[in-house]
Structures are given as structure tokens and as C-alpha cells.
Amino acid sequence: MKSLEDLKALREKLQSDMKVRREAGTKIIIGMGTCGIAAGAREVMAAILDELSLQNLKDVQVQQTGCIGMCEKEVLVDVVKPGEPRITYGKVTPKDVKKIIVDHVMHGKIVEELVVGKIEQ
Amino acid sequence: MNDIALHILDIIQNSLAAGASVITLYINEDLLGFLVFSVEDNGKGMSEEMVQQVCDPFVTTRTTRKVGMGLPLLSMTTSQSGGTLSIKSKLGQGTTVRATFCNANVDRPPxxxxxxxIIILLVGNPQVRLIVHYGVGTYSFTYDTQEIQQVLxxxxxxxxxxxxxxWVREYLTQEITKVREEGEKK
Incomplete structure (x- = not known):
């Protein structure tokens, strides 16, 4: 049984984990317009959360955005690392998530075959 | 959209785009034979004219392209499953979208x-107060992000x-299961 009491016990740990994330350098942004959702954005975002948890990555922020006009390339996932170009991945499925997080977010190696856009910061 | 939970996620994106700071999601799995959900927000609202047109896919507030499919798709799904869609809105005050689906209809999506x-909404929008009322018949429970803020x-x-x-995943699953068990006993 889970209760609000469990949360009280976790309070200090959660507060410090949230502080680390607020100051995080890396952002992952998922397209959550109708086009994104219909293409599977919810499952992709859930897979991203699972993978971040699995890899114990604490300094990554996960955000969502609306339709940006590239509906045919949904699900779109952007990875923004400080001082690097913003990389947009297209047609992302839950099975691509591990590669994006391990190769790009953790080791700085862009997953070229999924890239649909690059914006210099 | 394969299921109703995806429509809910999509409709709430409209509330977020309208700048809502408080969103109330009401779900009842069995209200006199209908599955009902509503999304009430305090976003910027729509004019009466816009409310009338909003189920037309060629009407959208979006600037990136000229079609909006969210409400038209929901409108189609509700009518195919013997249900209804109603939209109430006031400029500057907010919007309420309410959808019903007949449980006995074979075309009702799961x-x-x-x-x-709910978890995706919570993760993506920490600045918004989300209140969820989840029920089956007369049994229900409420999850309010403000309460969690206070606890933490x-x-x-x-x-x-x-x-x-x-914690949220287990807590919500547990509470929904309880409500379902209570609702089915009756």
C-alpha cells in the first residue's frame, strides 16, 4: 500500500534530487501535439523516463512541447546539451530511446541515422 | 488515437497551450452506462464563434500549419461510440470539454x-496544478498536485x-483498483 506518508519519508531525498535536475545542463524535449501523441509520443516519453531511471541519470530535464510543424516526422525528440547544437531526432520509437540516451546523452555521440534537424545554439 | 487515455492527453495539451494554471480532469468509467471524461481549465478561453467552429479540422489557433485534428478526432470517436462531446468556453475564463462514450457500444475504444x-502530464508540466477526480459510478478518489506539493x-x-x-504510478494504480472494486460490488 502506498500512502502520502511514504512521500513524507522520501521528502529530503526528493528535494535534493530535484535541485540537481533544476540545475541540469541537458534537456530532452518531446513533441506532444496531436500528431506526436497519435504517432506514439506517450510511449516514447515513458520509455525515456524508464531509461533515465535505469541509467541513474539525475542531471537531465525532460520537457514537452506542442506541434512544431513536422508532423510527418513525429515522434520528434530534441536533445539539447550545453554548448552543443540542438539535435532533433525524428520517427523515434520506444526501441530507439536506449541508443539516444546511452550514445548521445551519456557519451556525446549523436545517433546520426535518426537526426532530422540540427540547430546551432 | 487508439484509446481514450490518449485523447485525454491530447485535449489537455489544448488547455496547456491556452495558458492554463489549473486543470481539473474528471474521469468516470461508468456513469449510468457511459464512460465520461471532462477537462476543465482556467486558460484564455474561446469566443462563442470559435467554440462553434472548433470541431472543424480546418480551424485552429496553431501557427505552424493550418489544420488542427485534436477535437475533430475526439468528436468523431464520441459519436461513433454513441456518445457526445460538449465544449463550453468563456474568453478570459477558461474552457470545459466533456466527452461521453457508451460502454455497451462495440466501437467504444478501450x-x-x-x-x-497522468504521469506524462505531471512530468511535462510541473508548473500546472492538476486535479484528477477518478470514479466508477458513485465511488471516486481525488489526486491533487497541490496536496503533494504541501507534503513535499x-x-x-x-x-x-x-x-x-x-510512487505516483503505484499510488494511482492502487487507488483506481480500489475504486473499480467498490464500483463493481454495487
Missing amino acids: LGDVVKT GLKEVDYSVPELTA
């Missing part, structure tokens, strides 16, 4: 993973922290 929808002593709660995501 409800889908509501817990996953934080103004903004980051739901992407794995321990918290896990």
Missing part, C-alpha cells in the same frame, strides 16, 4: 493507460525523479 497519461514542502515538484514517478 480506456487505455490512464496512469501513464516544495513549490514546484519535479515528477521525473524516478522514486517519485514510481
Whole structure:
């Protein structure tokens, strides 16, 4: 049984984990317009959360955005690392998530075959 | 959209785009034979003219392209499953979208993973107060992000922290199961 009491016990740990994330350098942004959702954005975002948890990555922020006009390339996932170009991945499925997080977010190696856009910061 | 939980996620994106700071999601799995959900927000609202046109896919507030499919798709799904869609809105005050689906209708899509929808909303929008009323018949429970903020002593709660995501997932699943058991006893 889970209760609000469990949360009280976790309070200090959660507060410090949230502080680390607020100051995080890396952002992952998922397209959550109708086009994104219909293409599977919810499952992709859930897979991203699972993978971040699995890899114990604490300094990554996960955000969502609306339709940006590239509906045919949904699900779109952007990875923004400080001082690097913003990389947009297209047609992302839950099975691509591990590669994006391990190769790009953790080791700085862009997953070229999924890239649909690059914006210099 | 394969399930109702995805429609819910999509409709709430409209509230977020309208700048809502408080969103109330009401779900009842069995209200006199209908599955009902409504999304009430305090966003910027729509004019009466816009409300009339909003189920037309060629009417949208979007600037990136000229079609909007969210409400037209929901309108189609509700009418195919013997239900209704109503939209009430006032400029500057907010919008309420209410959808019903007949449970006995074979074309009613499955409800889908509501817990996953709620978690995605919580993670993506820490600045918004989300209140969820989940019921089956007359049994219900409420999840209010403001209550969680108070328990944690934080103004903004980051739901992407794995321990918290896990707690929310288990807590919501447990409470929904309880409500379903109570609702089915009757």
C-alpha cells in the first residue's frame, strides 16, 4: 500500500534530487501535439523516463512541447546539451530511446541515422 | 488515437497551450452506462464563434500549419461510440470539454493507460496544478498536485525523479483498483 506518508519519508531525498535536475545542463524535449501523441509520443516519453531511471541519470530535464510543424516526422525528440547544437531526432520509437540516451546523452555521440534537424545554439 | 487515455492527453495539451494554471480532469468509467471524461481549465478561453467552429479540422489557433485534428478526432470517436462531446468556453475564463462514450457500444475504444497519461502530464508540466477526480459510478478518489506539493514542502515538484514517478504510478494504480472494486460490488 502506498500512502502520502511514504512521500513524507522520501521528502529530503526528493528535494535534493530535484535541485540537481533544476540545475541540469541537458534537456530532452518531446513533441506532444496531436500528431506526436497519435504517432506514439506517450510511449516514447515513458520509455525515456524508464531509461533515465535505469541509467541513474539525475542531471537531465525532460520537457514537452506542442506541434512544431513536422508532423510527418513525429515522434520528434530534441536533445539539447550545453554548448552543443540542438539535435532533433525524428520517427523515434520506444526501441530507439536506449541508443539516444546511452550514445548521445551519456557519451556525446549523436545517433546520426535518426537526426532530422540540427540547430546551432 | 487508439484509446481514450490518449485523447485525454491530447485535449489537455489544448488547455496547456491556452495558458492554463489549473486543470481539473474528471474521469468516470461508468456513469449510468457511459464512460465520461471532462477537462476543465482556467486558460484564455474561446469566443462563442470559435467554440462553434472548433470541431472543424480546418480551424485552429496553431501557427505552424493550418489544420488542427485534436477535437475533430475526439468528436468523431464520441459519436461513433454513441456518445457526445460538449465544449463550453468563456474568453478570459477558461474552457470545459466533456466527452461521453457508451460502454455497451462495440466501437467504444478501450480506456487505455490512464496512469501513464497522468504521469506524462505531471512530468511535462510541473508548473500546472492538476486535479484528477477518478470514479466508477458513485465511488471516486481525488489526486491533487497541490496536496503533494504541501507534503513535499516544495513549490514546484519535479515528477521525473524516478522514486517519485514510481510512487505516483503505484499510488494511482492502487487507488483506481480500489475504486473499480467498490464500483463493481454495487
